[in-house]
Amino acid sequence: MFQLLLDVGPYCVCFYAVLVLAALVFLASQLWKMLQQLNQECRADIPPGCLGLPFIGETIQFMAAINSGKGFYDFVRVRSLRYGNCFKTNIFGQTQVFLSSTESAKIILNNDLGRFTKRYIKSIAELVGNQSLLCASQQHHKLLRGRLVNLFSTNSISLLVKQFDELIVHTLNGWGDGGTVIVLDEALQITFKAMCKMLLSLERGLELELLQEDVGHVCKAMLAFPLRLPWTRFYKGLQARKRIMSTLEKIISRRRRGLDAATDDFLQRLLVEEDNYCSDGLHRLTDAEIQDNILTMIIAGQDTTASAITWMVKYLGENEDVLDAIKAEQLHLLEKTSKKLFLTLDDLNEMPYASKVVKESLRMASVVPWFPRLVLQDCEIEGYKMKKGWTVNIDVRSIHLDPMVYSEPNNFNPSRFDDESKPYSFLAFGMGARTCLGMNMAKAMMLVFLHRLLTTYKWKVLDSDSSIDKWALFSRLSSGCPVHVTRL
Structure with a gap:
């Protein structure tokens, strides 16, 4: 030596x-x-919790929860039981604070003082795009929302109801009698086709099939560790995003050159509206903003709605009294609408109990389990100091299942919504300035599906397991909810 x-x-x-x-x-x-x-951070005014190892924090534990049958939310649940309604952790090198009270939800989601802005973990932000409503800063979000909100008008939802009903009728006719159906698979197909028809007038063909495959890759990569290595789930998601952006870019180019047949869809109305803004000298949306938000709406409209529909079918199949009550309502409505080919928006307003079933399904499933917000300035919540640069998360599932908020929260009871809910206790679509733009659209799709299923089939849930799909950002059943269907 x-x-x-x-x-x-x-x-x-x-x-x-x-x-x-x-x-x-x-x-x-x-x-x-x-x-x-x-x-x-051991001071009394700092949230309790553990920041884990240097640099990586508790990322390993978070990824382990994802790989378990209980899903990534189990990471939050375990710490909430240990530390209470407010705790801190570190995921992917960022300090995260989780809060699970209606008071915290009001402060953060209302955001009256502009102390918070939306923020998702890095993998999600890169996959949906930094021009997406999900990732936009406060001012950018206000601009985007102002441009997009008009496209979710009553007329748009009325058109969607007819289109979606047509898809449902066609799909249910293909289920046959006495077979087994995987509800999630069917719901994903239907909601994807509905969103692509409404947004882009895509109904069939190779372009639609490739788009669906790539959207699936993006969704599976949402919670993946952000490594850009060719064999990783995250890398495959990024490559799929590139292909989606290329497809949308080509569609927009064809529309601008007048090469596509005349259409009246979301994209076309958005392009016409933006041309008007340009002629008036106002700021217009860039193609990147349009593309990122089309992708966001496809993912949100397909994945969250299909997941919610699946949970709803499971809950109804396991609660006979509720099933009998809603079936009576829907069969009565069927008598009134039997001469119509398809349902209308007015028909959906004749479904008061079904609307409560939808709401109760969304509460129990908590398809979007938490809402993240970036802290823009030091502040205090519930007696704890929140530092600039931290991410605070409203723990939606914990609020939805809190026995202090809902009586017997684990029981499926739509009638609990006969009375008005406590403020900030029902957060399926968020609250405040960032309330989900597609809220009424999602409810309409769930009601249409429910009506057609109840008036066409009776079903039996074949797998009562409630395990969560481990790579899904939105809570969805890993079994897909297989059911045995019998035509009425």
Whole structure:
């Protein structure tokens, strides 16, 4: 060893010694910072919890929860039981605070003082795009929402009801009698076709099939570790996003050049509206903003709605009294609408009990289990200091299943909504300025599906397992809810 040091020379030895010393100094400084941070965060006015290992925090535990049959929310549930309604952790190098009270939800989602803005973990933001409503800053979100909200008008929803009903009738006719159906698979197909028809007038063909496959890759990559290696789920999701953006870019180009047949869909109305803004000298949406938000609406309209429909079918199949009550309502409505080919928006207003079934399904399933917000300035919530740069998360599932908020919260009881809910206790679509734009559309799709299913089939749930699909951002059944259907 001594001879080796002589061979490399004194200058090399000094160089290596300096490198080692520099590395030790760096590690010591990082350790000192970490100790200072831990000391500071043990104060009584800082949320309880554990920040885990240096740099990676509790990311390993978070990923382990994803790989378990209980789903990623189990990571939050376990810590909520340990620390209470407010706790901190560290995921992917970012301090995360979870809060599960209606008071916290009001402060954060109302955001009256502009202290918070929406923020998702890095993998989600890169997959849906930084021009998406999901990731936009407060001012950018206000601009985007102002452009998009008019496209979710009553007329648009009325048209969707007819189109969606037509799809449902066609799909249910193909189920036959006495067979087994995987509800989630069927719901994903129907909702994807409905969204693509409404947004882009895509109804069939290779372009639609490839788009559906790529959207599936993006959804599966949402919770993946953000490694850009060719064999990783995240990398495959990014590649799928590139192909989706290319497809949307081509469609927009064809529309602008007048090469597509005349259409009256979401994209066309948006392009016409933006041309009007341009002629008036106002800021117009860029193609990147349009593309990112078309992708966002496809994912939200397909994945969350299909998941909610699946949970609803499961809950009804397991609660006979509720099923009997809603079936009576829907068969009565069928008598009134039997001369119509398809349902109308007015018909949906004749479904008061079904609307409560939808709401109760959304409460119990909590398809979107939490809402993340970036802290823009130091503030205090529930007696705890929240620091600028942290992410605070409203724990929706915990609020929805809180026995102090809902009596017997684990029982499926639509009649609980006979009375008005406590403010900020029902958060399926969020609250405040960032309430889901497609809220009324999603409810309409669930009601149409419910009516056609109840008046066409009776069914039996074949798998009562409530395990969550481990790679799904939105809570959905890993079994897909297989049911045995019998035509009425």
